Amino acid sequence: MLDSYIWIILGMAAVTYIPRMLPLVAFQTESIPPILRGVLKNVPYAILGALIFPGIVTFNGELWMGIVGALTAFIAAYFGASLIVIVISSIGVLSICSLLFA
Amino acid sequence: MNVAVTRRISSSLFRSGLQKGSSIAIGYMPVAFTFGLLAKSSGLSLFEAVGMSIFVFAGAAQYISLTLFAAGISGFEIILTTFIVNIRHLLMSASICEKSADDPKWKKALYSFFITDETFSVSAVQRGNVQAAFMLGVGLIAWSSWVVFSGIGYLVGSGLPTILQESMGIALYALFIGLLVPSARKSFKVILLASIAAVVNSILTFNTPLSTGWTIILSTLFAAVLIELVWKGEKTDA
Known part of the structure; x- marks a missing residue:
């Protein structure tokens, strides 16, 4: 008999997969009403705001770390850097600041 | 083809x-x-x-x-x-x-x-x-x-x-910012959507016992629906 942890993990996998799969497979893209399509088009940009705030201001429990990291990412992104450059420069600048000031 | x-x-x-x-x-x-x-x-x-x-x-x-x-x-x-x-x-x-x-x-x-x-x-x-x-x-x-x-x-x-x-923990936030900024530069609607959801999510996080999953759903839906109902400007691409 399998360990009960394994059954719990498989249960977690099932309840995680179903919400990911259902709308994508069940909806017919063309039959979504226009107002709902509009809302769904808005979702990615709204969710990015919610994923960034308030998480970033409580990052590691240190306000300055969140600000330094966010500012670096913002500047890199503003000047058109690629995602990977944005991510790496943000980690780099934050590591240097931590070494120097923390 | x-x-x-x-x-x-x-x-x-x-x-x-x-x-x-x-x-x-x-x-x-x-x-x-x-x-x-x-x-x-x-x-x-x-x-x-x-x-x-x-x-x-x-x-x-x-x-x-x-x-x-x-x-x-x-x-x-x-x-x-x-x-x-x-x-x-x-x-x-x-x-x-x-x-x-x-x-x-x-x-x-x-x-x-x-x-x-x-x-x-x-x-x-x-x-x-x-x-x-x-x-x-x-x-x-x-x-x-x-x-x-x-x-x-x-x-x-x-x-x-x-x-x-500790510093690597910033990576996902940097990723989200990197995804948001190029669209935000081109569209005021994107800035509004992200800002409203950010404010609502912050309010919900600090003032209600709701879990992170729920605060993200509620704040995202609130911003997405509100802007869809009131926005009269650019219609294309967000």
């Missing part, structure tokens, strides 16, 4: 997905590493920790489950909590659906497994339709990093220097 041409297009989409997904892969490293480390201290076996990363592939829910496993909470409650934390994927799946190319259902069912906050955001801000080959590229590289670094974290333990570990 003949089969050879279709194949070539798919493989270039897949490679472009791998490329776009590589920044997620970097962002996942410290998070997965820490998960592996905590899983060990919560009493899971290597097999269980890596298995959870392979089959569940959801950061926040996996972290929360460790706390529950360690506290000896019942399996039913752990599964229910996981469901609640991950129900926000419904919204992302529906949003991808709105933008998805006409791929066969089995392909959609396959790539939907890889929907996370990060893979969703990367694909949803791309121009044009979301293609299966592209989503699979983004998903596979992100998932591989998640699985591999969960295992490394479990085995290596706290081997990484603390400063690097």
Whole structure:
């Protein structure tokens, strides 16, 4: 008999997969009403705001770390850097600041 | 279109997905590493920790489950909590659906497994339709990093220097900012959507006992619906 942890993990996998799969497979893209399509088009940009705030201001429990990291990412992104450059420069600048000031 | 041409297009989409997904892969490293480390201290076996990363592939829910496993909470409650934390994927799946190319259902069912906050955001801000080959590229590289670094974290333990570990935690926020800024530069509507959701999510987080999963769903829906109802300006692309 399998360990009960394994059954719990498989249960977690099932309840995680179903919400990911259902709308994508069940909806017919063309039959979504226009107002709902509009809302769904808005979702990615709204969710990015919610994923960034308030998480970033409580990052590691240190306000300055969140600000330094966010500012670096913002500047890199503003000047058109690629995602990977944005991510790496943000980690780099934050590591240097931590070494120097923390 | 003949089969050879279709194949070539798919493989270039897949490679472009791998490329776009590589920044997620970097962002996942410290998070997965820490998960592996905590899983060990919560009493899971290597097999269980890596298995959870392979089959569940959801950061926040996996972290929360460790706390529950360690506290000896019942399996039913752990599964229910996981469901609640991950129900926000419904919204992302529906949003991808709105933008998805006409791929066969089995392909959609396959790539939907890889929907996370990060893979969703990367694909949803791309121009044009979301293609299966592209989503699979983004998903596979992100998932591989998640699985591999969960295992490394479990085995290596706290081997990484603390400063690097702490600084790497910024990676996912940097990713989100990197995804938002190019669209925000071009559209005031994007700025409004993100700002409203950010403010509402902050209010909900600090003033209600709602879990993160719910505050994200509510604030995202609030902003997306409100702007859809009141916005009279640009109609195209967000």
